[in-house]
Amino acid sequence: MEKKIEYFETPGGENTERLIELVKERSEELGIKTMVMASVSGESSLKLAKAVPDAKIISVTHHAGFRGGDELELNPEFQEELEKRGIPIYVGTHALSGVGRGISNKFGGATPVEVIAETLRMFSQGVKVCVEISIMAADAGLIPTDEEIIAIGGTARGVDSALVLKSAHMNNFFELRIREIIAMSRP
Numbered sequence: 393m394e395k396k397i398e399y400f401e402t403p404g405g406e407n408t409e410r411l412i413e414l415v416k417e418r419s420e421e422l423g424i425k426t427m428v429m430a431s432v433s434g435e436s437s438l439k440l441a442k443a444v445p446d447a448k449i450i451s452v453t454h455h456a457g458f459r460g461g462d463e464l465e466l467n468p469e470f471q472e473e474l475e476k477r478g479i480p481i482y483v484g485t486h487a488l489s490g491v492g493r494g495i496s497n498k499f500g501g502a503t504p505v506e507v508i509a510e511t512l513r514m515f516s517q518g519v520k521v522c523v524e525i526s527i528m529a530a531d532a533g534l535i536p537t538d539e540e541i542i543a544i545g546g547t548a549r550g551v552d553s554a555l556v557l558k559s560a561h562m563n564n565f566f567e568l569r570i571r572e573i574i575a576m577s578r579p
């Protein structure tokens with residue numbers, strides 16, 4: 393099987409529009425409707441929803457307090473627009489840091505889960521994010537684990553990486569299968 397992977401020269405949000413085009417193409421080719429996207433503000437998910445209106449999109453934002461305080465980082469304008477379109481916005485504990493982040497922040501070192509995250513970052517930040525949000529969305533019952541979905545993530549802002557994968561729940565983490573890389577930034 394021959395497949396195309398597009399590599400972005402530099403990571404970051406400037407790749408968002410092109411990445412969404414590539415996701416649209418691959419979703420049509422494979423007949424995949426379910427997509428999970430990391431979108432802190434909601435902006436990237438809204439762009440995806442406009443580009444692929446018939447997709448079933450799950451938008452995942454940072455947990456409250458990620459940047460301190462108790463606030464969410466969602467932009468109310470994008471949030472409202474996503475809600476109007478019936479797109480669920482998932483907020484929860486990050487699968488690849490979790491309480492482990494609290495332990496390493498307090499005592500130093502790294503937990504096994506953080507080592508998994510750093511290993512996935514050897515591909516790109518976005519690839520790590522794709523895996524993480526797919527576990528989170530599956531655990532929330534928002535995506536199936538018995539069929540392929542498209543996961544989309546990025547580097548701090550916007551999106552630059554997308555995978556076709558079969559997700560899993562956190563208690564079967566290693567059952568997750570990365571089937572195709574649609575695009576990623578060169579680390």
Ligand SMILES: Cc1cc2nc3c(=O)[nH]c(=O)nc-3n(C[C@H](O)[C@H](O)[C@H](O)COP(=O)(O)O)c2cc1C
Nearest residue numbers: 430431432433435436453454517546547548549550
């Ligand atoms: C649960 C979660 C975890 C994330 N982890 C990382 C990360 O480890 N590294 C990174 O560069 N970006 C991370 N991000 C940012 C996303 O990859 C993406 O760039 C961002 O959500 C896009 O948001 P926007 O639509 O507001 O631009 C994370 C986002 C979420 C929601």
